[in-house]
Amino acid sequence: xxxxxxxxxxxxxxxxxxxxxxxxxxxxxxxxxxxxxxxxxxxxxxxxxxxxxxxxxxxxxxxxxxxxxxxxxxxxxxxxxxxxxxxxxxxxxxxxxxxxxxxxxxxxxxxxxxxxxxxxxxxxxxxxxxxxxxxxxxxxxxxxxxxxxxxxxxxxxxxxxxxxxxxxxxxxxxxxxxxxxxxxxxxxxxxxxxxxxxxxxxxxxxxxxxxxxxxxxxxxxxxxxxxxxxxxxxxxxxxxxxxxxxxxxxxxxxxxxxxxxxxxxxxxxxxxxxxxxxxxxxxxxxxxxxxxxxxxxxxxxxxxx
DNA sequence: TATATCTCCTGCGGGC
DNA sequence: TGCCCGCAGGAGATAT
Numbered sequence: 001x002x003x004x005x006x007x008x009x010x011x012x013x014x015x016x017x018x019x020x021x022x023x024x025x026x027x028x029x030x031x032x033x034x035x036x037x038x039x040x041x042x043x044x045x046x047x048x049x050x051x052x053x054x055x056x057x058x059x060x061x062x063x064x065x066x067x068x069x070x071x072x073x074x075x076x077x078x079x080x081x082x083x084x085x086x087x088x089x090x091x092x093x094x095x096x097x098x099x100x101x102x103x104x105x106x107x108x109x110x111x112x113x114x115x116x117x118x119x120x121x122x123x124x125x126x127x128x129x130x131x132x133x134x135x136x137x138x139x140x141x142x143x144x145x146x147x148x149x150x151x152x153x154x155x156x157x158x159x160x161x162x163x164x165x166x167x168x169x170x171x172x173x174x175x176x177x178x179x180x181x182x183x184x185x186x187x188x189x190x191x192x193x194x195x196x197x198x199x200x201x202x203x204x205x206x207x208x209x210x211x212x213x214x215x216x217x218x219x220x221x222x223x224x225x226x227x228x229x230x231x232x233x234x235x236x237x238x239x240x241x242x243x244x245x246x247x248x249x250x251x252x253x254x255x256x257x258x259x260x261x262x263x264x265x266x267x268x269x270x271x272x273x274x275x276x277x278x279x280x281x282x283x284x285x286x287x288x289x290x291x292x293x294x295x296x297x298x299x300x301x302x303x304x305x
Numbered sequence: 306t307a308t309a310t311c312t313c314c315t316g317c318g319g320g321c
Numbered sequence: 322t323g324c325c326c327g328c329a330g331g332a333g334a335t336a337t
Contacts, residue, residue, distance in 0.1 A: 002331095032314080036333095061331080088330055089315085104315090133315050135331060181308065190332075198330065288310080289330055 002086040004161055004195030005238035007061050010092050014065075015056040017094055017125065020114030022070040023048045024124065026107070028138070033106035033129060036139045036154070041107075044140055048082065048109060060161045060194025061085065063092075064152050066143070070115075079143040081152040087135025093128045104132045161195035162232035163239070173224045176216040183219060184212025184286060187231070196231055199267045200238070202292045204231035206266040211298040212291050218301070237263065266292045 002010070026048040028034045028041035037044045052070035056063070064081040084092065097110065107129040129138060141152045149166075151158075160167045172193050179186055186192050187201040196204070205212050207230035210223065219227070241263065265275050270283040274294040284291045 035313095085331080087314095087332085133313095133330085135314065179307090185309085188331085287330090290328085 002061065002088075002090060003197035003200050003235075004061060004163065005235050007058055007063055007086060008163070008239055009242055010086070011056050011058045011063055013094075014092060018053050018065075018111055018127065019056065020053065021111035021125075022052045022115075023050065024110045024112045025049055026109040028107045030106040030134065032134045033131065033136070033138055036137050044138065047140055053111070059151065059155055059164070060158050060190055061197070062155045062158060064155065079150070081141060081143055083139040083141055083152045083154050084129070085137050087131060087133065087137070089133040090129065090131040090136030093130055095126045095128060097124050097126055099126055099128070101128070102130060104130050106131045106134065106136070107138055158190050159192055159194045162193065162228060162235060163195070169225060169228045172228060173221050176219070176224050177221065179216040181216060182213045183210060183216045183227070184291065186216050188287070193228070193231070195235065198289055198291075199264070200231060200234055202267045203234045203265060205298065206294060207234065209297045211293060211300050212286060214301045266294065268292065
């Protein structure tokens, strides 16, 4: 599933290949891909045509292409962005022109070579948004400024992620200490800390020896700092290995899978021995999804037993 | 206002 | 072989 490291891998791949390119033509093949864009899929496709990609950015699991008028408008247009969320199964893939369009292709764009380049490698390419489970989406939105940082409006409410150089762990700990909710629920709350999904939440909790049902306010500040550091470490390690893949659903822009799933300590290991104490890893239902933890290293809080 | 739950969706695997 | 059901899960919408 695409979480922060996987999205960052995609961002880097896109930045390497599409900066400066102009969107010649775009199509939204499945309206669910543009469901958050009120004017509709056709309007989105029409609006994208002719825009130049000036930057590829990310916050948490949100990715966006900063766009400007390639013709150089007389009056400066407000900055805007194509915001992309990969959902559970979204992929942003680059292909040569004329590539086969699979049945899960939800949207695509033809990107012209950057102006001033004429090498073969800079020929037009196709950007495919492939999404089997259709939880992902594209959205055109204006840019805005939040605490001195330029963000697309739909991303304005998203907190900084642990890999952000301006991430303030102490501020996040203060927020967590004021919450009665269970700590795992808060790790998954993108307005508190972004980029953490179910897999890395379980991995971070295991590393910090904390059960996900423990109320955040009951955890000490040092323990919360340890947990945030664990989240950063696990995501750093995943990023170094190209992300986590369980199947063909998550791949980079070239369609290649990451290898971090081989390094997971607890997620998906029900019944297997804990790598610290050898107790069998347990699986519990939490928020309509699975949580994996060690029954010895991560004892349940009393109320949840 | 804060917190908890529901819903969207598709493909796969297991059971019958 | 074919059908049904549960599971996977991010995040906005809705309920409490």
